[in-house]
Amino acid sequence: MxxxxxxxxxxxxxxxxxxxxxxxxxxxxxxxxxxxxESLWYxxxxxxxxxxxxxxxxxxxxxxxxxTLIEIMSKEQFIEKLSEYSGVKIVFLGDYIDxxxxxxxxxxxVLLLKYLFPENIVLLRGxxxxxxxLIPYPHDFPExxxxxxxxxxxxxxxxxxxxxxxxxxxxxxxxxxxFLHGGVPLEVVKAKCFEEVFSIGYPTIxxxxxxxxxxxxxxxxxxxxYEYSFRGAGILYGPQLTEKMLxxxxxxxxxxxxEAIDGYKLDHGGKVVTxxxxxxxxxxxxxxxxxxxxxxxxxxxxxxxxxx
Ligand SMILES: [Mn+2]
Numbered sequence: 001m002x003x004x005x006x007x008x009x010x011x012x013x014x015x016x017x018x019x020x021x022x023x024x025x026x027x028x029x030x031x032x033x034x035x036x037x038e039s040l041w042y043x044x045x046x047x048x049x050x051x052x053x054x055x056x057x058x059x060x061x062x063x064x065x066x067x068t069l070i071e072i073m074s075k076e077q078f079i080e081k082l083s084e085y086s087g088v089k090i091v092f093l094g095d096y097i098d099x100x101x102x103x104x105x106x107x108x109x110v111l112l113l114k115y116l117f118p119e120n121i122v123l124l125r126g127x128x129x130x131x132x133x134l135i136p137y138p139h140d141f142p143e144x145x146x147x148x149x150x151x152x153x154x155x156x157x158x159x160x161x162x163x164x165x166x167x168x169x170x171x172x173x174x175x176x177x178x179f180l181h182g183g184v185p186l187e188v189v190k191a192k193c194f195e196e197v198f199s200i201g202y203p204t205i206x207x208x209x210x211x212x213x214x215x216x217x218x219x220x221x222x223x224x225x226y227e228y229s230f231r232g233a234g235i236l237y238g239p240q241l242t243e244k245m246l247x248x249x250x251x252x253x254x255x256x257x258x259e260a261i262d263g264y265k266l267d268h269g270g271k272v273v274t275x276x277x278x279x280x281x282x283x284x285x286x287x288x289x290x291x292x293x294x295x296x297x298x299x300x301x302x303x304x305x306x307x308x
Contacts, residue, residue, distance in 0.1 A: 003083040004076050006019070008112070011247065012199065016108045017154040026159050027291065029111035032118040033166045039086070041120050043102060046198035047170035048122050056088030058179065058290040060257035061093065062110075062277035063143075064100020068279050068287050069109060072308055076291070082117045091171055093257035094126025094181040097141040100281035101123070104148065107160065125167035126181040126213040126257065132161065132198055134233060169213045170198055176298060182258045183216030183272075184237040184245040185209045186226060194248045217259055218242065218267040218274075219283050239268040247272060253301055255290065264288040264305050 015025040035042065039052035050056070057076065062069055075080065082087045090109055097103040114121045127136050141160070145153035171179040172194075187209050191197045197209065215234025219227055227236040242254060255273045258261070263286045265274045277287040292304040 008079045028115045039117040053089045057090045060277040061095035063278040066102030066105040091122040093130045118130040129164035178249040184241045185212035221235035242268045
């Protein structure tokens with residue numbers, strides 16, 4: 001069935017009219033998050049392999065910036081593309097909620113995308129989709145829901161927390177890109193293979209590895225392996241850790257979000273690419289996202305970054 005942006009937005013609106021409808025959406029998306037699909041190989045709870053694709057979009061942190069999401073959606077004709085053919089993949093790097101004015105709209109949009117187009121959508125987890133033991137600051141999503149729905153908003157928050165625990169933390173296009181929210185966990189130092197890092201403690205990823213993946217930032221000092229982070233969670237990882245991660249993952253780049261920058265930035269000799277899509281809640285001038293096709297040569301990755 002052919003769909004357009006307006007059809008999609010009215011579906012989102014329908015789902016967030018009441019807490020009951022929102023819970024229905026959460027439950028629908030929940031089962032899709034935990035299933036493997038033909039062209040997205042999902043290994044619980046760690047990662048997705050993106051195996052079969054013609055083109056890929058990568059969207060960074062949104063933080064309730066619905067305007068920018070809609071702007072990209074309309075400009076790139078996401079919904080039309082998704083409803084017409086199966087070759088497009090969209091990777092979201094996490095941090096859908098907190099800070100912005102339209103947090104419920106944004107999280108409902110990405111869950112609805114996952115529900116409608118499960119084979120095409122990769123949702124990754126950011127530090128604002130938190131484990132209960134590590135709540136970020138600010139975390140105004142619960143208040144946002146209470147303001148909207150009263151006491152029922154509080155119960156709705158727990159439904160969201162439940163689904164956040166199921167969102168994978170890593171995706172990979174073999175030989176090309178590793179996608180995650182924050183960075184490289186220290187565990188890579190002694191790991192001998194990729195699965196060792198991302199499937200430790202199966203069926204649940206170990207808490208500290210999860211923390212380091214969703215909270216860490218790159219550190220531009222080649223002589224330092226890592227430092228403790230000013231954020232109070234995660235680490236600052238040096239280029240040596242990036243090299244080890246790329247070697248384990250068998251990819252050329254790490255594409256991540258997490259840092260609120262204007263546009264994008266490159267670290268560790270261009271091997272760590274930071275995208276930040278949200279603008280309005282931060283007063284930033286430009287947001288960034290990425291687009292490339294299967295046949296593109298990614299050796300100059302900067303040319304595939306788009307500004308909005
Ligand atoms: Mn973040």
